[in-house]
Amino acid sequence: MTQVAAILGGGVIGGGWAARFLLMGWDVRVFDPDPEAERKINEVLANARRSLPGLSDTAMPEEGRLSFHADLDEAVGPADWIQESVPERLEIKHKVFAQVQAACRKDAIIGSSTSGFKPSELQESALRPAQIVVTHPFNPVYLLPLIELVPSPVNDSATVQKAKDILTSIGCFPLHVRKEIDAHIADRFLEAVWREALWLIKDGIATTEEIDEAIRMGFGLRWAQMGLFETYRIAGGEAGMKHFIEQFGPCLSWPWTKLMDVPELTDELVDQIASQSDAQSGMHSIRELERIRDTNLVAMMRALKAQDWGAGAVLNRAQPAKPELEDSALPIVTVQRAVPLDWTDYNGHMNEARYLQAFGDATDRFMEMVGCDADYIASGGSYFTAETHIRHLDEVHAGASIRVETQVLLGQGKKMHLFHRMYEGGRLLATGEHMLIHVSLETRRASEPSDAIAAKLGEIAAAHASLPAPEGAGAAIGKR
Template identity: 70%
Template sequence: MTRTAAIIGGGVIGGGWAARFLLNGWNVQVFDPDPNCAAIFAEVLDNARRSLPGLTDVALPPEGAISFHATVAEAVAGAAWIQESVPERLELKHKVLAEVQAACDPAAVIGSSTSGFKPSELQDGAARPGQIMVTHPFNPVYLMPLVEVVPSAQTDLALVEQAETILHSLGMYPLRVRKEIDAHIADRFLEAVWREALWLVKDGVATTQEIDESIRMGFGIRWAQMGLFETYRTAGGNAGMRHFMAQFGPALKWPWTKLMDVPEFTDELVDLIAGQSDEQSGHLTISELLKARDDNLVGLMRALKANDWGAGAVLNAQQKAIDPRPQSLADVADLGRPILMGRRAVPLDWTDYNGHMNEAKYLQAFCDATDRFMELVGCDMDYIATGGSYFTAETHIRHVAEANAGDVIDIHTRLLGGEGKKMHLWHEMTRNGEIVATGEHFLLHVSLETRRPSEPKAEIVAALAQIAQAQAGLPLPEGAGRHVGQKR
């Protein structure tokens, strides 16, 4: 059943929230008095459609519908989630939240994107204080997983848990803040780094580019997958955090920072920083910078995903929840037909100079389907740990049509032969029912101890026999058994 989210307040943050919900199958209803709101949202949605699907190895749910409304009351009608993203003026937020509560479902989550206000400040004078909480995201909202979830003492904790469940389903990481505090958690770190950076530029110690390089070439990469304390723990070696604290704790007394002494925001300082920033990246348009940012974020998070680490673990959890592929033979509705072994969008980093999926990625997609088929018949990691597995002996791929970034491709697999040590698979990659490519794989069961062909265990033999018997009546696929250069 499709659910509905209401976005109150447009701009980059509201548009990012809309994209996150929309591309995860929610209908989205928007209110913003800005006549350019739809155009702003369209640009954000174009960027999200281009990048977000590449974060998962299975296709996201079918996209929801987006609509724009003339009043707050119309936008919140029927919404299970209401996200307020209006400008950071408390009196404006109070006015908007009052309009929201006058018309919305009392059981709906009302989250605020505020980066600074505490939930108790937002709840002041509200009809139902317990319904309101802070859900502070990070830009771009459609890619970044972190959401700071901040309740007050009055917030309904059951509603907070409901909000966290929804955020997890969107591929996001809800971080519940234990106590109310101005600017929550993450922005307080960002503000500290920002203030120190201002001093470094003002005092001529570093340029804006040098400061950015120190982050992205150094601790930024470490922080992306370990955070602050775990990074410092590893710096302590085998002795861990205690050793690190003993070694570097005294440095806290040294005059390394001017964090408590903020430089005056003069025109001269603004000009200095703006000029250096223009020199650093003025040769690129904002659109080019945004595309580069999104490409880099996707690549980084996909790398983390491969190790099931940090933001990648969040993506893996979402992927598992939305994966349409059968988890066991009992889940296959009809063994007599090719079995769905892959459904995914073609990510950005799978395309080549021609703009379509390159040859290596066709092979990867078919290899992933083979691995999934092996798991289906019982050759999973637990089985492999006992000393047996399948090795690929021969592969033949036919490229029939193009697949481009963002295309959703399905891979259906059938068993052409599975007697004894052999496993002969046929994969068909399709887009909207049209064949894009075929892959024929011949594998042998091997002892990992001797590295020689060996007989698989009885349960795998039985599973293969069950599939082979069910698919025995299927005609031989067109192209099976072909070789390079063979005449048609």
């Protein structure tokens, strides 16, 4: 039976919740008196449909049914989960909860997206206080997994566990905040950083851009995959967390920041932090943690590199020059690079998709060499790959230096027939044969290339005609 979620408030957060539930197969019923609510939520949904499925390596559930309701009682009546995302005013939330509880099922979970109020404050004067919990998300709700699940003493363990199970089932990470506190956990960190940032701007020390660069070029990347304490555990070296605190703890009393109200680092507190850190990460040596950190950072920074964004844009600017066309009478070096950490698979060697990527990069570089570059493509012409055949001859591991040499088998009219050989040193790893057709990007049909490209491609093809025919060219699986 399809489960039902009611979303109260269709703004940025409510829209994100609607998208998360809907794309995970729930029926979603939205209540929001804003006449623009349907348009806004559908725009959020378009972004979610574009991005969320890409996080899954298997098919997503069949999307649920989305409906909009002018009557709150009608929206919440059949709901298993009710998510409140109305404005952050306690009197408004109390009024909404009173109406909701008069119409909803007694076994439904009522979660509040509040970023600041404690659950006990939300539960004041409620018909069934134990039905209400804080479930504070982070934007975009349909992508970021963290949900701060904050109960009060009146919420029984069964309700908390049910909420955890539901949140987990829709791909979230419910962080059970065991003791209610204003602003919960994550926003307290964000507020501390925000306060300090405001002082840095006010005092003329940094601009908004400089502050953002300090975060996203450095510790923001580290925090994204290891958080605060695991990062500092590594900083303490082989001696671990206790050594880090002993070394850097005294600076907390120095007037580095405007945030000077810090707890005294008593032996008891140091031991508590160190023992919790041991429980968190003690199963790994420092060298193992460093390797895990490095692998994660490489994967994240390469993702940013593909988008030419943040630290990835820095990597692109520092990219070594691509191979240049030198002697057109010989096979042309089109790729020279190391095999990155995220190109390896469960067997410990470069996976088959990355062989294709390397050969695809070689084809792209060769196209640039004959004049089919970004400017030419922007003018309306390009080459599309029509057929590919790859032979995997030997394995290669992360860190290996690979080289791809490209031979032109045909460069005439609309056709470009390339044969790539991939080497590590003198060892042949794989070959890739590709037939490409020149197309008009306007009609998406085969077309003649420009005279300049045809001449350059023809010149190289003529020079390569005297080279020996590559072993494996024209072959198919099982054919000799």
